[in-house]
Amino acid sequence: MHIPIETFRLPNGLLCVLSEDHTAPLVAVNLWYHVGSANERAGRTGFAHLFEHMLFQGSANVGSNEHFEFIQRAGGTLNGSTWLDRTNYYETVPSNQLELTLWLEANRMGYLLPAMTQAKLDTQRDVVQNERRWSVDNQPYGTWWERLPALCFPPQHPFHHSLIGSFADLDAASLEDISLFFSTYYTPDNAVLSIAGDFDPAEARAMIERHFGGIPRGAGKPPLPEMSLPETFGGALREVVADDVMLPRLFLAVRSPAFGTNEFYAASVCGAILGLRKGSRLHKALVREQQVAAEATAFTYDLAKGADLLVLDVTARPETTVEQLEAAVAEQLDLLIENGVTNDEIARAVTLIETAMVEALQSAGDRADKLSMFATYFGDPTVVNEQSARYQAVTTEQVNAFARKRLVPENRASLIYVPREGQEANESSDLAMAEAP
Amino acid sequence: MTAGAVASAPTEKPLPAAPRDYHFPHFEQRTLANGIRVVVAPVSKLPLVTVLALVEAGASVEQPGKHGVAALTARALLEGAAGRDGVELTDRFERIGASVDAHADWDVAAVSLTAMSTHLADALGLVRDLLRTPTFPEREVQRLKEERLTDLLQLQAEPRGLADEQFSHAVYDSSARYAAPEAGDARSVRALTRDDVMSFYTARYLPGGVTLIFSGDVTTDAAVALTESLFGDWTGDMPAAAPAGIDAVQSGKLVRVVAKADAPQSEVRVGHVGLPRNNPNYFDTMVMNAVLGGLFSSRINLNLREVHGYTYGASSAFDWRRANGPFVVHTAVKSDVTGPAVSEILLEIDRMRTDAISEDELSLATSYLDGVFPIRYETTIAIAEALANMIVHELPNDFFDVYRSRVRAVTTQGVLAAAKSHLKPDQLRIVVVGDPAQITEQLTVVTGVTPEVVTAEEIA
Numbered sequence: 040m041h042i043p044i045e046t047f048r049l050p051n052g053l054l055c056v057l058s059e060d061h062t063a064p065l066v067a068v069n070l071w072y073h074v075g076s077a078n079e080r081a082g083r084t085g086f087a088h089l090f091e092h093m094l095f096q097g098s099a100n101v102g103s104n105e106h107f108e109f110i111q112r113a114g115g116t117l118n119g120s121t122w123l124d125r126t127n128y129y130e131t132v133p134s135n136q137l138e139l140t141l142w143l144e145a146n147r148m149g150y151l152l153p154a155m156t157q158a159k160l161d162t163q164r165d166v167v168q169n170e171r172r173w174s175v176d177n178q179p180y181g182t183w184w185e186r187l188p189a190l191c192f193p194p195q196h197p198f199h200h201s202l203i204g205s206f207a208d209l210d211a212a213s214l215e216d217i218s219l220f221f222s223t224y225y226t227p228d229n230a231v232l233s234i235a236g237d238f239d240p241a242e243a244r245a246m247i248e249r250h251f252g253g254i255p256r257g258a259g260k261p262p263l264p265e266m267s268l269p270e271t272f273g274g275a276l277r278e279v280v281a282d283d284v285m286l287p288r289l290f291l292a293v294r295s296p297a298f299g300t301n302e303f304y305a306a307s308v309c310g311a312i313l314g315l316r317k318g319s320r321l322h323k324a325l326v327r328e329q330q331v332a333a334e335a336t337a338f339t340y341d342l343a344k345g346a347d348l349l350v351l352d353v354t355a356r357p358e359t360t361v362e363q364l365e366a367a368v369a370e371q372l373d374l375l376i377e378n379g380v381t382n383d384e385i386a387r388a389v390t391l392i393e394t395a396m397v398e399a400l401q402s403a404g405d406r407a408d409k410l411s412m413f414a415t416y417f418g419d420p421t422v423v424n425e426q427s428a429r430y431q432a433v434t435t436e437q438v439n440a441f442a443r444k445r446l447v448p449e450n451r452a453s454l455i456y457v458p459r460e461g462q463e464a465n466e467s468s469d470l471a472m473a474e475a476p
Numbered sequence: 477m478t479a480g481a482v483a484s485a486p487t488e489k490p491l492p493a494a495p496r497d498y499h500f501p502h503f504e505q506r507t508l509a510n511g512i513r514v515v516v517a518p519v520s521k522l523p524l525v526t527v528l529a530l531v532e533a534g535a536s537v538e539q540p541g542k543h544g545v546a547a548l549t550a551r552a553l554l555e556g557a558a559g560r561d562g563v564e565l566t567d568r569f570e571r572i573g574a575s576v577d578a579h580a581d582w583d584v585a586a587v588s589l590t591a592m593s594t595h596l597a598d599a600l601g602l603v604r605d606l607l608r609t610p611t612f613p614e615r616e617v618q619r620l621k622e623e624r625l626t627d628l629l630q631l632q633a634e635p636r637g638l639a640d641e642q643f644s645h646a647v648y649d650s651s652a653r654y655a656a657p658e659a660g661d662a663r664s665v666r667a668l669t670r671d672d673v674m675s676f677y678t679a680r681y682l683p684g685g686v687t688l689i690f691s692g693d694v695t696t697d698a699a700v701a702l703t704e705s706l707f708g709d710w711t712g713d714m715p716a717a718a719p720a721g722i723d724a725v726q727s728g729k730l731v732r733v734v735a736k737a738d739a740p741q742s743e744v745r746v747g748h749v750g751l752p753r754n755n756p757n758y759f760d761t762m763v764m765n766a767v768l769g770g771l772f773s774s775r776i777n778l779n780l781r782e783v784h785g786y787t788y789g790a791s792s793a794f795d796w797r798r799a800n801g802p803f804v805v806h807t808a809v810k811s812d813v814t815g816p817a818v819s820e821i822l823l824e825i826d827r828m829r830t831d832a833i834s835e836d837e838l839s840l841a842t843s844y845l846d847g848v849f850p851i852r853y854e855t856t857i858a859i860a861e862a863l864a865n866m867i868v869h870e871l872p873n874d875f876f877d878v879y880r881s882r883v884r885a886v887t888t889q890g891v892l893a894a895a896k897s898h899l900k901p902d903q904l905r906i907v908v909v910g911d912p913a914q915i916t917e918q919l920t921v922v923t924g925v926t927p928e929v930v931t932a933e934e935i936a
Binding site: 064114132139149165167250252254356386393400401 | 489630740839
């Protein structure tokens with residue numbers, strides 16, 4: 040699986056990636072800005088994401104809501120998302136609407152601030168606070184994705200704090216913050232622009248130069264603090280959360296090598312052996328054989344800076360206690376360290392990962408996003424074409440070495456959700472047993 | 477260029493270039509002697525194939541007391557077949573990188589397979605085994621039942637899913653299949669046995685009602701030959717259609733609060749029964765819904781999200797089924813604005829019925845639906861699912877060819893007529909999962925009805 044890729048950089052620093060595919064008359068435009076929640080200053084958790092919402096509120100030549108309206112009227116789809124260390128914005132449109140899309144993206148990269156108002160900020164603050172209530176606070180286990188990084192990264196580390204942010208910090212965000220964040224991070228030299236699909240490369244390049252060429256380079260962004268971390272947590276970490284949930288659920292994270300490093304691919308394969316699909320060890324042992332878990336999966340965060348996390352996500356069956364669940368998961372990790380993995384297991388994992396990569400590259404939008412990702416993290420989008428070989432090169436020795444070093448008890452962080460009422464019931468039944476003769 | 481320099485970029489919105497032609501992937505249909513239909517859309521962009529095997533074994537045909545047997549049967553197919561147990565079957569699929577899934581929706585059961593085209597014959601051979609000679613091991617059937625009961629238990633603390641189920645329960649008559657969850661409620665699932673699964677399988681998994689849809693890197697001749705060799709000697713007629721009454725409704729207005737103490741947000745569902753997918757008013761109704769709540773730039777989303785900041789998102793949808801599925805507006809709003817948000821939803825529904833939409837709103841919806849058409853069919857799975865929709869709802873073979881011109885032909889008067897026929901303010905059922913202490917009074921004020929308050933357990 041090889042994607043055609045052409046790369047060039049504008050004088051203002053904008054890295055541009057083109058990938059042609061004329062199967063259907065559609066084209067995807069994808070921008071990654073190399074800024075995420077990690078770049079937020081103290082007291083402004085959630086700001087990178089709130090800012091992402093503001094980018095849909097118009098710019099000097101685009102009215103409020105017109106970004107969405109113009110793209111939808113053109114027959115396109117669009118959205119944006121914020122992550123720990125990047126923010127992306129993307130559209131897929133009929134190929135004759137490419138220039139509209141580039142114009143909209145360039146207009147907000149070059150001319151956002153004149154359109155920013157206190158009223159728009161206040162509305163989007165409400166929207167984001169409702170997003171927080173919807174996806175975090177009013178959702179069972181919804182706080183896991185802010186509790187787990189908080190447990191696994193030390194307090195001063197840029198990945199420690201909440202991406203969605205606290206209500207207080209969101210309340211504190213001001214138009215001055217918008218202005219400063221924009222001029223610091225939303226500059227062409229801090230972005231990658233990818234176009235995938237049905238376009239003429241010479242025309243696309245001319246359009247990019249016309250729309251983005253006049254946007255000035257930024258003054259440079261403050262460097263992130265030191266991101267690297269020791270190979271292990273140095274001791275078991277554990278947090279128990281009594282919440283409005285019906286069943287216990289364990290998120291067990293190990294600190295693992297950063298995305299893109301040689302050791303990452305062994306970690307990724309190890310994760311797939313443990314928890315990718317129903318043929319994985321956790322599913323076979325915990326869900327099917329022992330029937331202590333309702334669901335059991337594993338995944339990596341794919342963090343490219345400092346250290347990554349490999350996470351096992353296991354939900355208990357109603358009759359399973361937290362202790363049983365933890366013991367069953369620990370047993371699987373210990374077994375893997377002790378006996379290692381087989382060639383068959385590696386072959387299964389690599390084949391599944393490779394097929395999933397091919398499937399994911401079917402859509403122009405996904406292709407453009409992958410190109411932006413590799414270009415942002417490694418300065419080189421052609422790294423996407425090396426992924427298959429990197430996975431195929433993984434050996435049992437590498438996976439076993441990863442397991443012996445990283446799956447050990449002193450590198451396990453357990454975030455455990457327990458039912459609020461259930462916990463009380465268990466405590467009272469323990470008490471009753473203690474009183475029995 | 478230096479920092480602080482003034483940006484200069486074109487200020488005028490560019491005009492589109494000439495559009496390039498697009499056709500939905502060409503497909504062919506054949507019928508084998510035993511009644512199996514084969515639909516093939518050869519698309520050779522990547523070395524991938526998706527196969528969807530549709531079976532007339534959806535939840536709509538379940539007998540009273542056996543709710544959930546369709547979903548349980550479909551899932552249990554993967555647990556053993558032709559002398560292999562579930563672990564062995566899973567390993568066989570996964571070793572060749574194939575994804576396989578089996579599930580039942582209201583109308584049909586489906587086994588879906590996606591694999592690299594080099595492995596198609598092997599993978600489809602396994603699909604043959606699980607469709608034709610499943611063993612339904614007792615232990616695995618019991619485990620799948622327990623897993624469904626676990627899902628239902630989880631639902632009690634999951635406001636979104638709970639609101640959806642409670643809404644169906646509030647729209648349909650208790651005698652109607654649509655009133656209960658698609659995969660069954662706790663009481664019915666608990667009572668299901670392996671014999672129930674076996675009987676359902678025997679009665680419904682018959683080639684006369686089976687369609688195999690191929691999309692991706694395969695030719696029509698190869699797909700048909702493979703189907704013939706694997707399924708050609710399977711016998712059995714088309715099973716009976718779903719009985720009448722699965723969509724019987726409760727009439728009149730209703731406001732119900734499903735109690736979740738201290739909830740920071742209210743999950744809101746507002747709607748009533750809709751219409752079947754295969755109806756002459758489909759295009760007018762779909763465009764009407766796009767303007768009302770089907771798009772980001774729809775009236776309901778712009779009102780609730782962008783004007784009022786009540787929510788992260790609000791939308792409306794017709795759930796298209798063979799019988800009358802529901803029409804529903806869904807959103808989640810901060811508890812203290814639950815009343816005002818419901819009031820805005822009611823206003824928007826009324827407004828669709830009183831005045832014709834503007835030409836500008838119409839063209840936004842129709843140009844979106846027209847333009848986005850090719851973007852919907854980028855993957856083998858999306859193409860196969862579109863063809864499945866055509867088969868399940870018996871849409872004409874030229875449906876995908878005429879889709880865009882039919883969308884463009886919708887008028888503001890057509891939309892108004894669809895709104896008048898298919899939006900029913902006097903039949904609205906309002907279900908809110910939220911904190912009764914904060915929202916009951918608000919809902920009374922805006923609806924003029926005192927809400928019933930129930931607990932999640934009362935329904936589950």
